[in-house]
Amino acid sequence: MNGLLTGLLARRETGLLEEIEKLENRIISMENEADAECWLLEDDIRQTRFEADCKLIGEYEEGICTGLPKEEILASLVNGALHRIQATMQ
Numbered sequence: 220m221n222g223l224l225t226g227l228l229a230r231r232e233t234g235l236l237e238e239i240e241k242l243e244n245r246i247i248s249m250e251n252e253a254d255a256e257c258w259l260l261e262d263d264i265r266q267t268r269f270e271a272d273c274k275l276i277g278e279y280e281e282g283i284c285t286g287l288p289k290e291e292i293l294a295s296l297v298n299g300a301l302h303r304i305q306a307t308m309q
Contacts, residue, residue, distance in 0.1 A: 271303075275296060275300075278292075278296055278299065279292055279296060282295065282296075
């Protein structure tokens with residue numbers, strides 16, 4: 220009888236260990252997936268910042284070409300940036 224119980228407990232323990240291993244592998248897979256998504260988001264953020272910088276430089280150059288005073292150009296750029304910030308917060 221003891222041998223039978225020991226065998227059943229050993230099988231149960233083996234099954235539990237296998238389940239734990241499966242869960243560990245799943246957690247590792249989820250962590251790797253989350254890391255990859257973070258890298259993609261960081262790339263998206265960098266690209267968005269680059270595009271915003273290009274737009275600001277373009278607006279500044281346009282203001283210079285039209286002969287506006289620098290103060291007016293900067294005020295316009297700041298105003299535009301504030302509107303974009305407000306739009307993203309809504």
